[in-house]
Amino acid sequence: MIHEYFRHKAHDQGYTLSHSQQRVIDYMAQQANALLQPDAKPHASRSLYLHGAVGRGKSWLLDGFFRAIPLAEKQRLHFHDFFAQLHQGMFRHREQPDALEATLDELLSHCRVLCFDEFHVHDIGDAMLITRLFKALFQRGILLLVTSNYAPQGLLPNPLYHARFKPVIDLIASRMQVMEVGGPHDYRSQPRSHSQQVFTQGRYLWPGSDQQRLSLGLPRRNGPTSPLMVGARQLQVRLCKQHSVGFAFSDLCEQPTAVMDYLELSRRFDHWIIDELPELGECPIAVQQRFINLIDVLYDQDKHLTLIGERSLRESLGGNAIDLARTRSRLGQLQEISADTPPS
Known part of the structure; x- marks a missing residue:
């Protein structure tokens, strides 16, 4: 399923998959199989954090997985967009005992797969909320896939705040498979189909x-x-x-x-x-x-x-x-x- 999708997609677009891309696809296929088992438990799959230089196919891999996995209970969002919705929801539910959980109930009802593209952190206020967010997502058993230009250790590099973000870095390391997407080619410099x-x-x-x-x-x-x-x-x-x-x-x-x-x-x-x-x-x-x-x-x-x-x-x-x-x-x-x- 996952392998077949990417094989056809790469062929149609004239791509030659790099070794690191193929490793990511193999891992995605394993997690999809675990998630789709009839008796799959909520935490059966391990989330995925993809990082690497610009134009190496991270978003292409994320979008491909999202399209290929035969589930209706899935969402693919730019992290900017989701975070804006999160802030708005928490303001609406500010009288609730746990505004974050109430907002996630609203935004991610029945969601089993959540894809975040372009994850990065520059603000310490956002960083503290992200810690709570990731913990809540993992507790819900949601399979989380994230792309970033940075390895987890490179998030929020400001030395004044980096130590305070370490709980998120540790959480990513313990609950997500961290994989680098490399290769010599910037795929954005190649001709693209009109639909991209x-x-x-x-x-x-x-x-x-x-x-x-x-x-x-x-x-x-x-x-x-x-x-x-x-x-x-x-x-x-x-x-x-x-x-x-x-x-x-x-x-x-x-x-x-x-x-x-x-x-x-x-x-x-x-x-x-x-x-x-x-x-x-x-x-x-x-x-x-x-x-x-x-x-x-x-x-x-x-x-x-x-x-x-x-x-x-x-x-x-x-x-x-x-x-x-x-x-x-x-x-x-x-x-x-x-x-x-x-x-x-």
Whole structure:
């Protein structure tokens, strides 16, 4: 079942599986077989934590397992999205004796397989909640599959907080099979099928002339903006028309926006334009991280992106935020257009 799915999928997409990918598939097949036994006990399967460099097929493996396993009681979520729902649910159930358990009852009713893509931790407040979350998931006997760019020991690397996150690291080590997905190839650099969730239909335009902006329906640089309410927050937009929205980078990433704002916006708009991308390396780390989070959400939600900057994409994506390598890999799929003529 699992082996057959991946064999056909790799053949159809022209992939040659790396040794580490094949090891992961073998392990997934073992856990699926254990989970699907008629008399399987709730803790029969051992959860899986996949880590490795960007573009090595972690999300591809996770999605393949999710599609291949013949269960209805399963959920696949970007970790950003799930964590936003978790916070909202705990606020709703704040009068309950255990708001976390009440929220999990609501979000994961009858769930047996839970897949988290792009797991990472940068905030100590989130880290403390993740400890409680993982304990609760394991107690419920849910088979948890997680992808991350980091080995467990590399999560929350800030030395001020890393020791306080050690209980989660120890929990992952004791309750999950930790496997690295390696290999020499960045699969995001290879041609993809139209159905895959990538930015290959998106564009990066530079040097960001007014002619390029006008061709997209944007006002000229420093042109008028309109207010847009996102929850209780008011943002300024350059374009808002049906399912399309356009922002200046500063109005979206240099303001105190959060992942929950990006998730709400992604539910309302399918076509995104982000104008005036600066040199990220000159931006504060907090601004770089907001941009990283935004691209994560747009990529996972399969949104169409047009990005506009003054310099080439490679020159614009400097910086030293922890997750920037993932963002560079994803934005590298955009069609780069350096011309003052309207894009086709």
